[in-house]
Amino acid sequence: MARRMGIIWNPTKTAEEALREAVDAAFAEDVEVRYWETSADDPGHAMAAEAVDAGCEIVIAVGGDGTVRTVAEVIARAGEHAPALGIVPQGTGNLLARNLGIPLGSIPKALEMIAAGGERRIDMGWTKADEESTETGFLVMVGFGLDAHMLAETDDELKDKAGWLAYVEAIGRAVSAAETVEFTISLDGGDEQTLSGHTLLVGNCGAIQGGVTLLPDAVPDDGRLDLLLVSADNVAQWAQTLRTIVWDNGIRRLLGGSDDTVSTDAAQHLTGESIEVSLPEAVAFEIDGEEAGEVSSLHVRVQPAALRVLC
Incomplete structure (x- = not known):
């Protein structure tokens, strides 16, 4: 048959x-x-x-x-x-x-x-914002704040030609549109904690265009989600954040350096299976690299081994 x-x-x-x-x-x-x-x-x-x-x-x-x-x-x-x-x-x-x-x-x-x-079992992420009745799936990452502004501001042609440098160029324009927001977050049903930052990324995979890996510990088949909180307040902290993302958690690993993920005060890494976020006001939101309007509350969870991908 x-x-x-x-x-x-x-x-x-x-x-x-x-x-x-x-x-x-x-x-x-x-x-x-x-x-x-x-x-x-x-x-x-x-x-x-x-x-x-x-x-x-x-x-x-x-x-x-x-x-x-x-x-x-x-x-x-x-x-x-x-x-x-x-x-x-x-x-x-x-x-x-x-x-x-x-x-x-x-x-x-x-x-x-x-x-x-050849098959690989991978996880699927699901997110539900504000009063939505149904979840939306994602395969790579969702995020709010500067991340969404940066994606909107980054030139696609420049990404192809200049790699991660295109995001550096975009950050200069995106920073003027993004402000630090204070929000509450709960991981895996635990106690709420208050954090503040320009952007929060929640990912199933870590690599984006231009050879940049935003979430170095994100593995699409580990049954977990990885988070990156960016909270840079000045030029020096932005420089440190870029170094952390591009060098410490990127190029250095490729050159055989330590596989331990580097976190700083301006770029913190977290992990969990489910995340609840509440914001004081609506902020720009993205799903798998595409603009998705604005959100003021967010529930994110992982569905382990949800897909058999031929790869």
């Missing part, structure tokens, strides 16, 4: 003819392939649900981080008999693909990895 495979693709990112040709070349004739096209109104929810209901053993998301995240949400909710997830990164950030070592910029190479059949 032919295996069933669903392809959910974003037509604004990929040409249909090239995609179909690459799929035909990568998979044997005993694979029954169905295609679903995303739309401006639906980035993939209904399409992924149809693929699951159709009994697809593999569902491949072809597009950017938004497409991948939407398809993954549906699969993670499908339970015990959920299909495996394949990823063909075709966006700007391609954050999960970067963290999992999935080839970027080549549909045939990404499909070749999927066809090889």
Whole structure:
């Protein structure tokens, strides 16, 4: 009996003819392939649900981080008999693909990895803001404050050319838009504590564009979430924070230095399985590198081993 495979693709990112040709070349004739096209109104929810209901053993998301995240949400909710997830990164950030070592910029190479059949069980993060009744999934990280401003301010072309230096350039513009906020936080149902900072990141993976790793201890299959609180107040502290992120917890590790994560007064690292945050006023928020409005309260949790990713 032919295996069933669903392809959910974003037509604004990929040409249909090239995609179909690459799929035909990568998979044997005993694979029954169905295609679903995303739309401006639906980035993939209904399409992924149809693929699951159709009994697809593999569902491949072809597009950017938004497409991948939407398809993954549906699969993670499908339970015990959920299909495996394949990823063909075709966006700007391609954050999960970067963290999992999935080839970027080549549909045939990404499909070749999927066809090889290797699997990795990874966690899924879920977040619910303010009075929302349903959770939104994330695969890499969510955050509020300066982080969201920085993402909005960073030039995509410069990120490709200059790597982490693009974020340094963006911080100069983002700092003027972000202010230190005082908020309460509870980890794993424990006592509330009051913290203050420009930004709080909660992540399942740590690497972003430009070779920058914001959360060096974040592993997508450890059943935990990692947090980074940035609370720099002056130029000297910003310089120290950049050094901590780029050198102490980045380049130094790559050069064979200690694997111990460095925290400072201006850049603190925490970890937990669930996080509750309450803010005095609404602040800018991002999910997997995309702006997501503003939030004043936040619940974040991890779903361990939620996805079988072909990588």
